[in-house]
Amino acid sequence: MPVNVDEKIKKLSAAQRKKVEARAAELLAEEMTLRDLRRARALTQARMAEELGITQDGVSRIEKRSDLLLSTLRKTVEAMGGSLSLVAEFPDRAPVVLTGIAEDEPRG
Numbered sequence: 827m828p829v830n831v832d833e834k835i836k837k838l839s840a841a842q843r844k845k846v847e848a849r850a851a852e853l854l855a856e857e858m859t860l861r862d863l864r865r866a867r868a869l870t871q872a873r874m875a876e877e878l879g880i881t882q883d884g885v886s887r888i889e890k891r892s893d894l895l896l897s898t899l900r901k902t903v904e905a906m907g908g909s910l911s912l913v914a915e916f917p918d919r920a921p922v923v924l925t926g927i928a929e930d931e932p933r934g
Contacts, residue, residue, distance in 0.1 A: 861889040867906045877905035896927055
């Protein structure tokens with residue numbers, strides 16, 4: 827017999843429900859599109875275009891793409907005031923931060 831998530835949640839105490847809702851919010855906050863991230867940083871496409879030295883339409887195209895060069899992604903994140911890290915995750919070891927990728931000058 828299928829299990830209905832809503833029914834399961836109704837059976838939880840108020841404290842448990844609050845904990846589940848908080849964790850769900852955390853998970854949602856961890857995943858954003860570039861557009862979502864730009865908006866969360868209170869930046870317009872025009873401002874991003876100015877920072878990147880491209881047109882507003884160029885920013886729009888970057889935000890719509892599902893396949894970007896890592897260097898383009900790095901520059902976009904940096905234009906928002908952040909930095910980009912690339913992490914490889916494996917089931918049998920701790921995550922590994924990859925270096926020398928999408929950098930203007932790889933680290934020595």
